[in-house]
Amino acid sequence: MSDQDAAFVKTITPRSKDFSRWYTDVIRRAELADYSPVKGSMVIRPYGYAIWELMQQALDRRIKETGHVNAYFPLFIPESLLKKEAAHVEGFAPEVAWVTHGGDEQLEERLVVRPTSEAIIGTMYSKWIQSWRDLPLLINQWANVVRWEKVTRLFLRTTEFLWQEGHTVHETEEEAQEETLKMLGVYQDFTETELAMPVLKGLKTESEKFAGALRTYSIEALMGDGRALQAGTSHNLGQNFAKVFDISFQGRDKTMQYGWQTSWGVTTRLIGGLIMIHGDDSGLILPPRVAPYQVVMVPIPRGDWRATVLPHAERIKGELEALGIRVTLDDREEHSPGWKYAEWELRGVPLRLEIGPRDVKSEQVMLVRRDTRDKLPVPMDGLGSYIDDLLRTIQNALFEKAVAFRDEHTLRTTDRAEFNEHFEGRPGYVVSPWCGSADCEAEIKTATQATIRNLPLDPAPASGNCIQCGKLGEVDAYFAKSY
Protein backbone atom coordinates (compact mmCIF):
# COMPACT_ATOMS: atom_id res chain seq x y z
CA MET A 1 0.00 0.00 0.00
CA SER A 2 1.37 3.38 -0.95
CA ASP A 3 1.65 6.26 1.47
CA GLN A 4 -1.21 8.07 -0.11
CA ASP A 5 -3.48 5.07 0.19
CA ALA A 6 -2.51 4.74 3.83
CA ALA A 7 -3.58 8.31 4.37
CA PHE A 8 -7.02 7.67 2.90
CA VAL A 9 -7.58 4.70 5.14
CA LYS A 10 -7.67 7.12 8.01
CA THR A 11 -10.70 8.81 6.61
CA ILE A 12 -12.80 6.36 4.66
CA THR A 13 -13.21 2.62 4.88
CA PRO A 14 -11.88 0.85 1.77
CA ARG A 15 -14.60 -0.18 -0.62
CA SER A 16 -13.44 -3.76 -0.78
CA LYS A 17 -13.33 -4.14 2.97
CA ASP A 18 -16.83 -3.00 3.82
CA PHE A 19 -18.91 -1.58 1.00
CA SER A 20 -21.67 -0.31 3.27
CA ARG A 21 -19.33 1.57 5.52
CA TRP A 22 -17.43 2.90 2.53
CA TYR A 23 -20.70 4.22 1.14
CA THR A 24 -21.64 5.99 4.35
CA ASP A 25 -18.13 7.33 4.85
CA VAL A 26 -18.04 8.81 1.36
CA ILE A 27 -21.36 10.58 1.86
CA ARG A 28 -20.34 12.10 5.12
CA ARG A 29 -16.77 12.99 4.24
CA ALA A 30 -17.73 14.43 0.87
CA GLU A 31 -20.46 16.39 2.66
CA LEU A 32 -23.27 15.15 0.47
CA ALA A 33 -25.61 14.54 3.38
CA ASP A 34 -25.81 14.18 7.12
CA TYR A 35 -28.10 12.53 9.62
CA SER A 36 -30.77 14.77 11.08
CA PRO A 37 -32.24 14.55 14.58
CA VAL A 38 -35.29 12.80 13.12
CA LYS A 39 -34.87 9.08 12.76
CA GLY A 40 -34.48 7.94 9.19
CA SER A 41 -34.36 11.48 7.88
CA MET A 42 -31.35 13.14 6.41
CA VAL A 43 -30.16 16.56 5.50
CA ILE A 44 -28.99 16.93 1.92
CA ARG A 45 -26.04 19.29 2.24
CA PRO A 46 -25.17 21.94 -0.35
CA TYR A 47 -22.75 19.76 -2.29
CA GLY A 48 -25.20 16.87 -2.45
CA TYR A 49 -28.06 19.18 -3.28
CA ALA A 50 -26.04 20.74 -6.10
CA ILE A 51 -25.82 17.28 -7.67
CA TRP A 52 -29.57 16.87 -7.27
CA GLU A 53 -30.16 20.25 -8.90
CA LEU A 54 -28.08 19.25 -11.90
CA MET A 55 -30.02 16.02 -12.16
CA GLN A 56 -33.28 17.91 -11.90
CA GLN A 57 -32.32 20.30 -14.66
CA ALA A 58 -31.31 17.52 -17.01
CA LEU A 59 -34.39 15.42 -16.34
CA ASP A 60 -36.82 18.32 -16.18
CA ARG A 61 -35.69 19.39 -19.63
CA ARG A 62 -36.42 15.92 -20.97
CA ILE A 63 -39.79 15.78 -19.26
CA LYS A 64 -40.77 19.07 -20.81
CA GLU A 65 -39.41 18.12 -24.22
CA THR A 66 -41.80 15.18 -24.19
CA GLY A 67 -44.75 17.52 -23.70
CA HIS A 68 -45.25 17.49 -19.96
CA VAL A 69 -45.76 20.49 -17.70
CA ASN A 70 -45.00 20.92 -14.03
CA ALA A 71 -47.52 21.56 -11.27
CA TYR A 72 -47.66 21.13 -7.53
CA PHE A 73 -50.14 19.12 -5.53
CA PRO A 74 -50.56 19.19 -1.75
CA LEU A 75 -48.55 17.25 0.80
CA PHE A 76 -51.62 16.12 2.74
CA ILE A 77 -54.12 13.58 1.51
CA PRO A 78 -57.38 12.82 3.31
CA GLU A 79 -57.53 9.25 4.55
CA SER A 80 -60.70 8.57 2.58
CA LEU A 81 -59.01 9.38 -0.73
CA LEU A 82 -56.05 7.10 -0.14
CA LYS A 83 -58.43 4.31 0.75
CA LYS A 84 -60.36 4.42 -2.49
CA GLU A 85 -58.08 2.14 -4.44
CA ALA A 86 -57.89 -1.13 -2.52
CA ALA A 87 -54.56 -2.46 -3.74
CA HIS A 88 -53.05 0.97 -3.40
CA VAL A 89 -53.92 1.39 0.31
CA GLU A 90 -52.89 -2.12 1.05
CA GLY A 91 -49.50 -1.45 -0.46
CA PHE A 92 -48.88 1.82 1.28
CA ALA A 93 -50.79 1.58 4.57
CA PRO A 94 -47.84 0.14 6.53
CA GLU A 95 -45.64 3.04 5.66
CA VAL A 96 -47.74 6.17 5.79
CA ALA A 97 -47.31 8.96 8.31
CA TRP A 98 -50.56 10.30 9.76
CA VAL A 99 -51.55 13.79 10.71
CA THR A 100 -54.18 13.59 13.42
CA HIS A 101 -54.15 17.05 14.98
CA GLY A 102 -54.19 20.64 13.85
CA GLY A 103 -52.85 22.61 16.77
CA ASP A 104 -54.61 21.16 19.81
CA GLU A 105 -57.67 20.03 17.97
CA GLN A 106 -58.12 16.57 16.69
CA LEU A 107 -58.97 16.48 12.99
CA GLU A 108 -62.32 15.14 11.91
CA GLU A 109 -60.59 13.12 9.27
CA ARG A 110 -57.00 11.99 9.52
CA LEU A 111 -54.60 13.11 6.81
CA VAL A 112 -51.77 11.10 5.39
CA VAL A 113 -48.53 12.70 4.41
CA ARG A 114 -48.26 11.65 0.76
CA PRO A 115 -46.26 8.49 0.13
CA THR A 116 -47.07 9.13 -3.55
CA SER A 117 -49.74 11.30 -5.11
CA GLU A 118 -52.02 9.08 -7.21
CA ALA A 119 -54.93 9.65 -4.84
CA ILE A 120 -54.83 13.41 -4.62
CA ILE A 121 -53.97 13.87 -8.27
CA GLY A 122 -56.65 11.45 -9.38
CA THR A 123 -59.19 13.42 -7.37
CA MET A 124 -58.23 16.62 -9.11
CA TYR A 125 -58.05 15.05 -12.55
CA SER A 126 -61.58 13.87 -12.12
CA LYS A 127 -62.65 17.52 -11.92
CA TRP A 128 -60.49 18.69 -14.78
CA ILE A 129 -61.33 16.09 -17.37
CA GLN A 130 -64.63 16.19 -19.20
CA SER A 131 -63.94 15.48 -22.80
CA TRP A 132 -61.51 13.60 -25.04
CA ARG A 133 -60.38 17.11 -25.96
CA ASP A 134 -58.92 17.45 -22.44
CA LEU A 135 -56.60 14.53 -23.16
CA PRO A 136 -53.86 13.64 -22.97
CA LEU A 137 -53.22 15.34 -19.65
CA LEU A 138 -49.50 15.34 -19.02
CA ILE A 139 -48.40 16.70 -15.64
CA ASN A 140 -45.27 16.23 -13.60
CA GLN A 141 -44.43 17.41 -10.12
CA TRP A 142 -41.21 17.75 -8.18
CA ALA A 143 -41.94 17.06 -4.56
CA ASN A 144 -41.03 15.39 -1.32
CA VAL A 145 -42.79 12.25 -0.14
CA VAL A 146 -42.77 10.35 3.13
CA ARG A 147 -42.67 6.63 3.65
CA TRP A 148 -42.25 5.36 7.18
CA GLU A 149 -39.45 2.90 6.55
CA LYS A 150 -38.18 0.62 9.23
CA VAL A 151 -34.67 0.39 7.93
CA THR A 152 -33.10 3.44 6.34
CA ARG A 153 -29.89 4.19 4.44
CA LEU A 154 -28.65 7.59 3.37
CA PHE A 155 -30.13 8.41 -0.06
CA LEU A 156 -31.17 4.82 -0.76
CA ARG A 157 -34.04 4.67 1.66
CA THR A 158 -34.97 7.53 3.92
CA THR A 159 -38.25 8.39 5.59
CA GLU A 160 -38.60 11.52 3.52
CA PHE A 161 -37.15 11.80 0.05
CA LEU A 162 -37.30 14.04 -2.98
CA TRP A 163 -38.52 12.89 -6.33
CA GLN A 164 -40.37 13.69 -9.46
CA GLU A 165 -43.67 12.02 -10.21
CA GLY A 166 -45.37 12.24 -13.55
CA HIS A 167 -49.10 11.56 -13.77
CA THR A 168 -50.76 11.33 -17.12
CA VAL A 169 -54.19 10.49 -18.48
CA HIS A 170 -54.85 9.21 -21.98
CA GLU A 171 -57.75 8.44 -24.20
CA THR A 172 -56.78 4.90 -25.02
CA GLU A 173 -55.02 1.97 -23.51
CA GLU A 174 -52.51 2.02 -26.35
CA GLU A 175 -51.59 5.64 -25.71
CA ALA A 176 -51.10 4.99 -22.01
CA GLN A 177 -48.87 2.05 -22.75
CA GLU A 178 -46.91 4.11 -25.22
CA GLU A 179 -46.46 6.85 -22.63
CA THR A 180 -45.34 4.34 -19.99
CA LEU A 181 -42.61 3.04 -22.25
CA LYS A 182 -41.71 6.47 -23.57
CA MET A 183 -40.94 7.72 -20.08
CA LEU A 184 -39.03 4.57 -19.27
CA GLY A 185 -36.94 5.43 -22.31
CA VAL A 186 -36.52 9.00 -21.09
CA TYR A 187 -35.22 7.62 -17.81
CA GLN A 188 -32.78 5.39 -19.59
CA ASP A 189 -31.50 8.23 -21.71
CA PHE A 190 -31.23 10.43 -18.63
CA THR A 191 -29.38 7.96 -16.41
CA GLU A 192 -27.06 6.77 -19.14
CA THR A 193 -26.28 10.16 -20.67
CA GLU A 194 -26.15 12.30 -17.55
CA LEU A 195 -25.21 9.88 -14.79
CA ALA A 196 -23.11 7.50 -16.92
CA MET A 197 -25.19 4.79 -15.31
CA PRO A 198 -26.11 1.96 -17.66
CA VAL A 199 -29.51 0.55 -16.91
CA LEU A 200 -31.59 -2.43 -17.79
CA LYS A 201 -35.07 -1.59 -18.97
CA GLY A 202 -37.68 -4.17 -18.21
CA LEU A 203 -41.02 -5.27 -16.84
CA LYS A 204 -41.50 -5.92 -13.13
CA THR A 205 -43.11 -9.18 -12.10
CA GLU A 206 -46.60 -9.18 -10.57
CA SER A 207 -45.22 -9.47 -7.07
CA GLU A 208 -42.92 -6.48 -7.53
CA LYS A 209 -45.26 -4.12 -9.30
CA PHE A 210 -46.57 -0.83 -7.90
CA ALA A 211 -49.59 -1.08 -5.62
CA GLY A 212 -52.54 -0.37 -7.87
CA ALA A 213 -50.80 -0.57 -11.22
CA LEU A 214 -51.61 -2.74 -14.17
CA ARG A 215 -47.95 -3.11 -15.06
CA THR A 216 -44.75 -1.65 -13.68
CA TYR A 217 -41.58 -1.16 -15.67
CA SER A 218 -38.22 -0.30 -14.20
CA ILE A 219 -34.71 0.63 -15.00
CA GLU A 220 -32.19 -1.30 -12.92
CA ALA A 221 -28.56 -0.44 -12.41
CA LEU A 222 -25.78 -2.66 -11.12
CA MET A 223 -23.81 -1.23 -8.23
CA GLY A 224 -20.12 -1.72 -7.50
CA ASP A 225 -20.79 -4.43 -4.93
CA GLY A 226 -22.82 -6.55 -7.33
CA ARG A 227 -26.24 -5.59 -6.02
CA ALA A 228 -28.88 -4.11 -8.28
CA LEU A 229 -30.59 -0.80 -7.65
CA GLN A 230 -34.04 0.05 -8.92
CA ALA A 231 -33.24 3.43 -10.40
CA GLY A 232 -36.62 4.45 -11.73
CA THR A 233 -40.11 3.13 -12.37
CA SER A 234 -42.83 3.75 -14.88
CA HIS A 235 -46.31 2.41 -14.30
CA ASN A 236 -49.18 1.71 -16.60
CA LEU A 237 -52.08 2.24 -14.20
CA GLY A 238 -54.72 1.09 -16.65
CA GLN A 239 -58.13 2.31 -15.50
CA ASN A 240 -57.71 1.21 -11.89
CA PHE A 241 -57.50 4.69 -10.43
CA ALA A 242 -59.72 6.25 -13.08
CA LYS A 243 -62.55 4.01 -11.98
CA VAL A 244 -62.30 4.76 -8.27
CA PHE A 245 -61.62 8.49 -8.69
CA ASP A 246 -64.05 8.79 -11.54
CA ILE A 247 -61.71 10.16 -14.15
CA SER A 248 -64.12 9.90 -17.03
CA PHE A 249 -64.63 11.72 -20.27
CA GLN A 250 -66.93 11.79 -23.21
CA GLY A 251 -65.14 10.12 -26.06
CA ARG A 252 -64.99 10.87 -29.75
CA ASP A 253 -67.84 8.38 -30.14
CA LYS A 254 -69.92 10.38 -27.58
CA THR A 255 -69.84 7.57 -25.00
CA MET A 256 -68.54 8.08 -21.46
CA GLN A 257 -65.24 6.35 -20.86
CA TYR A 258 -62.64 6.08 -18.14
CA GLY A 259 -59.21 7.57 -18.75
CA TRP A 260 -56.11 5.47 -19.05
CA GLN A 261 -53.35 6.55 -16.68
CA THR A 262 -49.65 6.32 -16.15
CA SER A 263 -47.31 7.44 -13.42
CA TRP A 264 -43.54 7.43 -13.28
CA GLY A 265 -40.83 8.62 -10.94
CA VAL A 266 -37.20 8.84 -10.02
CA THR A 267 -35.82 9.94 -6.68
CA THR A 268 -32.84 11.22 -4.78
CA ARG A 269 -31.92 7.57 -4.52
CA LEU A 270 -30.15 8.14 -7.81
CA ILE A 271 -27.49 10.06 -5.89
CA GLY A 272 -26.84 6.90 -3.91
CA GLY A 273 -26.57 5.02 -7.17
CA LEU A 274 -24.12 7.52 -8.54
CA ILE A 275 -21.86 7.02 -5.54
CA MET A 276 -22.01 3.24 -5.65
CA ILE A 277 -21.56 2.80 -9.36
CA HIS A 278 -18.55 5.06 -9.92
CA GLY A 279 -16.82 5.62 -6.57
CA ASP A 280 -13.52 4.14 -5.46
CA ASP A 281 -11.37 3.92 -2.34
CA SER A 282 -10.45 7.58 -2.61
CA GLY A 283 -14.08 8.60 -2.57
CA LEU A 284 -16.63 9.87 -5.01
CA ILE A 285 -16.19 9.97 -8.77
CA LEU A 286 -18.72 12.24 -10.42
CA PRO A 287 -19.61 12.15 -14.08
CA PRO A 288 -18.82 15.64 -15.44
CA ARG A 289 -22.41 16.32 -16.46
CA VAL A 290 -23.67 16.21 -12.88
CA ALA A 291 -20.53 17.38 -11.11
CA PRO A 292 -21.10 20.66 -9.22
CA TYR A 293 -17.50 21.47 -10.08
CA GLN A 294 -16.15 19.89 -13.23
CA VAL A 295 -12.70 21.33 -12.73
CA VAL A 296 -10.90 22.25 -9.53
CA MET A 297 -7.91 24.51 -9.90
CA VAL A 298 -5.11 24.12 -7.38
CA PRO A 299 -2.41 26.78 -7.54
CA ILE A 300 1.02 25.88 -6.21
CA PRO A 301 1.88 28.58 -3.69
CA ARG A 302 5.55 29.03 -4.14
CA GLY A 303 7.46 32.27 -3.74
CA ASP A 304 5.42 35.29 -4.69
CA TRP A 305 2.67 33.11 -6.14
CA ARG A 306 -0.14 35.58 -5.58
CA ALA A 307 1.55 37.88 -8.04
CA THR A 308 3.07 35.34 -10.39
CA VAL A 309 0.73 32.35 -10.48
CA LEU A 310 -2.68 33.49 -9.31
CA PRO A 311 -3.39 35.97 -12.13
CA HIS A 312 -2.85 33.21 -14.68
CA ALA A 313 -5.12 30.92 -12.71
CA GLU A 314 -7.83 33.53 -12.61
CA ARG A 315 -7.53 34.21 -16.29
CA ILE A 316 -7.88 30.51 -17.08
CA LYS A 317 -10.81 30.24 -14.71
CA GLY A 318 -12.55 33.01 -16.62
CA GLU A 319 -11.89 31.29 -19.93
CA LEU A 320 -13.35 28.03 -18.69
CA GLU A 321 -16.40 29.74 -17.24
CA ALA A 322 -16.98 31.46 -20.55
CA LEU A 323 -17.22 28.01 -22.11
CA GLY A 324 -19.85 27.02 -19.56
CA ILE A 325 -17.50 24.81 -17.58
CA ARG A 326 -18.15 24.68 -13.85
CA VAL A 327 -14.86 25.49 -12.20
CA THR A 328 -13.63 26.41 -8.75
CA LEU A 329 -10.29 27.89 -7.80
CA ASP A 330 -9.05 26.61 -4.46
CA ASP A 331 -6.63 29.32 -3.40
CA ARG A 332 -6.92 28.72 0.33
CA GLU A 333 -3.61 29.20 2.05
CA GLU A 334 -4.35 27.04 5.06
CA HIS A 335 -4.06 23.80 3.12
CA SER A 336 -1.19 22.34 1.12
CA PRO A 337 -1.68 21.31 -2.50
CA GLY A 338 -1.42 17.66 -1.51
CA TRP A 339 -4.19 18.08 1.00
CA LYS A 340 -6.38 19.71 -1.62
CA TYR A 341 -5.73 16.92 -4.11
CA ALA A 342 -7.00 14.36 -1.64
CA GLU A 343 -9.94 16.47 -0.59
CA TRP A 344 -11.23 17.16 -4.08
CA GLU A 345 -10.71 13.57 -5.11
CA LEU A 346 -12.86 12.57 -2.19
CA ARG A 347 -15.50 14.94 -3.49
CA GLY A 348 -15.30 13.41 -6.93
CA VAL A 349 -14.34 16.42 -9.05
CA PRO A 350 -13.67 14.95 -12.51
CA LEU A 351 -10.66 17.03 -13.41
CA ARG A 352 -7.95 18.74 -11.40
CA LEU A 353 -5.91 21.56 -12.85
CA GLU A 354 -2.59 22.26 -11.14
CA ILE A 355 -0.80 25.45 -11.91
CA GLY A 356 2.52 26.55 -10.40
CA PRO A 357 5.56 28.68 -11.26
CA ARG A 358 7.00 25.99 -13.51
CA ASP A 359 3.78 25.82 -15.51
CA VAL A 360 3.54 29.55 -15.86
CA LYS A 361 7.07 29.65 -17.20
CA SER A 362 6.39 26.94 -19.76
CA GLU A 363 2.88 28.20 -20.50
CA GLN A 364 1.15 24.99 -19.60
CA VAL A 365 -0.87 23.45 -16.78
CA MET A 366 -1.09 19.97 -15.27
CA LEU A 367 -4.39 18.16 -15.70
CA VAL A 368 -5.21 15.11 -13.61
CA ARG A 369 -8.21 12.92 -14.30
CA ARG A 370 -10.12 11.73 -11.27
CA ASP A 371 -11.24 8.50 -12.91
CA THR A 372 -7.90 7.25 -14.23
CA ARG A 373 -5.51 9.48 -12.27
CA ASP A 374 -3.78 10.16 -15.60
CA LYS A 375 -1.60 13.23 -15.28
CA LEU A 376 -0.86 15.25 -18.37
CA PRO A 377 0.74 18.60 -19.13
CA VAL A 378 -1.39 20.70 -21.46
CA PRO A 379 -0.48 24.03 -23.12
CA MET A 380 -2.41 27.06 -21.92
CA ASP A 381 -3.12 27.89 -25.51
CA GLY A 382 -6.35 26.14 -26.45
CA LEU A 383 -6.82 24.87 -22.93
CA GLY A 384 -10.54 25.57 -22.79
CA SER A 385 -11.52 23.42 -25.72
CA TYR A 386 -9.08 20.75 -24.62
CA ILE A 387 -10.76 20.54 -21.22
CA ASP A 388 -14.18 20.64 -22.79
CA ASP A 389 -13.26 17.59 -24.86
CA LEU A 390 -11.61 15.84 -21.97
CA LEU A 391 -14.71 16.21 -19.81
CA ARG A 392 -16.70 14.51 -22.55
CA THR A 393 -14.09 11.77 -22.71
CA ILE A 394 -14.33 11.23 -18.98
CA GLN A 395 -18.10 11.11 -19.11
CA ASN A 396 -17.92 8.42 -21.80
CA ALA A 397 -15.17 6.51 -20.04
CA LEU A 398 -17.23 6.27 -16.87
CA PHE A 399 -20.18 4.94 -18.80
CA GLU A 400 -18.07 2.41 -20.70
CA LYS A 401 -16.44 1.26 -17.51
CA ALA A 402 -19.82 0.74 -15.88
CA VAL A 403 -21.07 -1.16 -18.91
CA ALA A 404 -18.02 -3.38 -18.86
CA PHE A 405 -18.49 -4.01 -15.16
CA ARG A 406 -22.10 -4.96 -15.69
CA ASP A 407 -21.28 -7.28 -18.56
CA GLU A 408 -18.54 -8.95 -16.55
CA HIS A 409 -21.02 -9.46 -13.78
CA THR A 410 -23.81 -10.93 -15.80
CA LEU A 411 -24.06 -14.69 -15.98
CA ARG A 412 -26.42 -16.63 -18.19
CA THR A 413 -27.22 -20.06 -16.93
CA THR A 414 -29.86 -22.74 -17.05
CA ASP A 415 -28.16 -24.74 -14.34
CA ARG A 416 -29.63 -24.38 -10.86
CA ALA A 417 -26.45 -25.45 -9.07
CA GLU A 418 -24.47 -22.77 -10.84
CA PHE A 419 -27.26 -20.29 -10.14
CA ASN A 420 -27.15 -21.00 -6.41
CA GLU A 421 -23.41 -20.98 -6.28
CA HIS A 422 -23.31 -17.54 -7.84
CA PHE A 423 -25.71 -16.11 -5.34
CA GLU A 424 -23.62 -17.14 -2.41
CA GLY A 425 -21.91 -13.81 -2.99
CA ARG A 426 -23.20 -10.71 -4.71
CA PRO A 427 -22.33 -11.53 -8.24
CA GLY A 428 -24.42 -9.13 -10.24
CA TYR A 429 -27.08 -10.39 -12.60
CA VAL A 430 -27.87 -13.96 -13.31
CA VAL A 431 -30.07 -14.45 -16.33
CA SER A 432 -32.08 -17.63 -16.17
CA PRO A 433 -35.29 -19.07 -17.52
CA TRP A 434 -38.43 -18.67 -15.42
CA CYS A 435 -41.84 -20.22 -15.84
CA GLY A 436 -43.78 -17.10 -14.82
CA SER A 437 -45.03 -18.46 -11.50
CA ALA A 438 -44.94 -16.25 -8.42
CA ASP A 439 -44.31 -19.33 -6.30
CA CYS A 440 -41.10 -20.11 -8.11
CA GLU A 441 -40.04 -16.49 -7.80
CA ALA A 442 -40.68 -16.57 -4.05
CA GLU A 443 -38.91 -19.87 -3.55
CA ILE A 444 -35.85 -18.62 -5.36
CA LYS A 445 -35.83 -15.56 -3.15
CA THR A 446 -36.04 -17.65 0.00
CA ALA A 447 -33.24 -19.88 -1.16
CA THR A 448 -30.84 -17.30 -2.55
CA GLN A 449 -32.09 -13.80 -1.53
CA ALA A 450 -32.11 -13.00 -5.23
CA THR A 451 -35.18 -11.45 -6.81
CA ILE A 452 -36.25 -10.94 -10.36
CA ARG A 453 -35.20 -7.38 -11.12
CA ASN A 454 -37.13 -7.29 -14.31
CA LEU A 455 -38.01 -9.11 -17.51
CA PRO A 456 -36.76 -8.08 -20.94
CA LEU A 457 -39.12 -5.85 -22.90
CA ASP A 458 -38.96 -7.88 -26.07
CA PRO A 459 -38.29 -11.31 -24.70
CA ALA A 460 -36.74 -14.00 -26.81
CA PRO A 461 -38.03 -17.49 -26.09
CA ALA A 462 -36.69 -18.85 -22.79
CA SER A 463 -33.30 -20.50 -23.04
CA GLY A 464 -34.47 -23.55 -21.14
CA ASN A 465 -36.75 -24.85 -18.45
CA CYS A 466 -37.60 -22.86 -15.31
CA ILE A 467 -34.59 -22.65 -13.05
CA GLN A 468 -36.82 -23.41 -10.06
CA CYS A 469 -39.51 -25.91 -11.04
CA GLY A 470 -38.05 -27.31 -14.24
CA LYS A 471 -41.28 -26.79 -16.15
CA LEU A 472 -41.43 -25.02 -19.44
CA GLY A 473 -39.61 -21.70 -19.23
CA GLU A 474 -41.57 -18.62 -20.26
CA VAL A 475 -38.86 -16.01 -20.35
CA ASP A 476 -35.28 -15.37 -19.28
CA ALA A 477 -35.44 -13.20 -16.17
CA TYR A 478 -32.78 -10.97 -14.66
CA PHE A 479 -32.12 -12.10 -11.12
CA ALA A 480 -30.02 -10.17 -8.61
CA LYS A 481 -29.73 -9.27 -5.00
CA SER A 482 -31.00 -5.76 -4.67
CA TYR A 483 -31.09 -2.65 -2.55
Next chain:
RNA sequence: CGGGGCGUGGCUCAGCCUGGUAGAGCACUCCGUUCGGGACGGAGGGGUCGGAGGUUCAAAUCCUCUCGCCCCGACCA
Protein backbone atom coordinates in the same frame (compact mmCIF):
# COMPACT_ATOMS: atom_id res chain seq x y z
C1' C B 1 -39.96 -5.93 13.09
C1' G B 2 -36.14 -10.11 14.66
C1' G B 3 -30.49 -11.10 15.49
C1' G B 4 -25.75 -8.70 16.42
C1' G B 5 -22.69 -4.29 17.35
C1' C B 6 -21.94 0.74 18.93
C1' G B 7 -23.09 5.75 21.40
C1' U B 8 -17.11 9.62 25.61
C1' G B 9 -14.66 17.44 22.58
C1' G B 10 -16.13 18.51 15.34
C1' C B 11 -14.03 13.27 13.79
C1' U B 12 -11.73 8.35 15.15
C1' C B 13 -11.16 6.20 19.62
C1' A B 14 -8.80 4.92 24.86
C1' G B 15 -10.74 4.92 29.87
C1' C B 16 -15.62 1.13 31.97
C1' C B 17 -14.13 -5.38 33.75
C1' U B 18 -11.42 -4.01 39.28
C1' G B 19 -16.50 3.46 40.80
C1' G B 20 -12.52 8.40 43.20
C1' U B 21 -14.70 13.54 39.43
C1' A B 22 -12.00 12.84 31.65
C1' G B 23 -7.53 11.58 27.94
C1' A B 24 -4.96 10.68 22.93
C1' G B 25 -4.56 11.44 17.66
C1' C B 26 -6.72 14.24 13.94
C1' A B 27 -9.57 18.72 13.22
C1' C B 28 -10.12 24.02 15.04
C1' U B 29 -7.80 29.31 16.63
C1' C B 30 -3.28 32.48 16.69
C1' C B 31 2.12 33.21 15.25
C1' G B 32 6.17 31.73 12.16
C1' U B 33 8.43 28.68 8.44
C1' U B 34 6.31 25.83 4.35
C1' C B 35 3.47 24.22 -0.04
C1' G B 36 4.16 19.98 -7.49
C1' G B 37 0.22 13.87 -3.38
C1' G B 38 -3.25 14.84 3.09
C1' A B 39 3.76 20.01 5.85
C1' C B 40 6.45 21.45 10.52
C1' G B 41 7.37 24.09 15.17
C1' G B 42 5.32 26.94 19.12
C1' A B 43 1.12 28.86 21.85
C1' G B 44 -4.25 28.13 22.71
C1' G B 45 -9.80 27.02 22.81
C1' G B 46 -13.27 23.16 23.25
C1' G B 47 -16.38 17.59 26.19
C1' U B 48 -19.64 16.00 32.24
C1' C B 49 -19.17 10.95 28.88
C1' G B 50 -26.75 9.79 23.84
C1' G B 51 -31.13 10.67 27.45
C1' A B 52 -33.93 9.57 32.07
C1' G B 53 -34.11 7.14 36.60
C1' G B 54 -31.67 4.17 40.37
C1' U B 55 -27.50 2.11 43.66
C1' U B 56 -23.40 4.70 46.29
C1' C B 57 -20.02 9.21 50.54
C1' A B 58 -18.74 9.24 45.24
C1' A B 59 -20.98 6.97 38.55
C1' A B 60 -18.21 7.77 31.88
C1' U B 61 -17.52 3.24 34.88
C1' C B 62 -22.62 -0.80 38.33
C1' C B 63 -28.33 -1.59 37.55
C1' U B 64 -33.14 -0.39 34.94
C1' C B 65 -35.64 1.97 31.19
C1' U B 66 -35.33 4.86 26.81
C1' C B 67 -33.51 7.22 22.19
C1' G B 68 -30.30 7.03 18.03
C1' C B 69 -26.75 4.97 14.52
C1' C B 70 -24.33 0.77 11.92
C1' C B 71 -24.35 -4.42 10.09
C1' C B 72 -27.22 -9.00 8.87
C1' G B 73 -32.21 -10.81 7.87
C1' A B 74 -38.26 -10.04 6.71
C1' C B 75 -40.85 -5.27 3.61
C1' C B 76 -40.03 -0.83 0.04
C1' A B 77 -37.94 4.36 -4.55
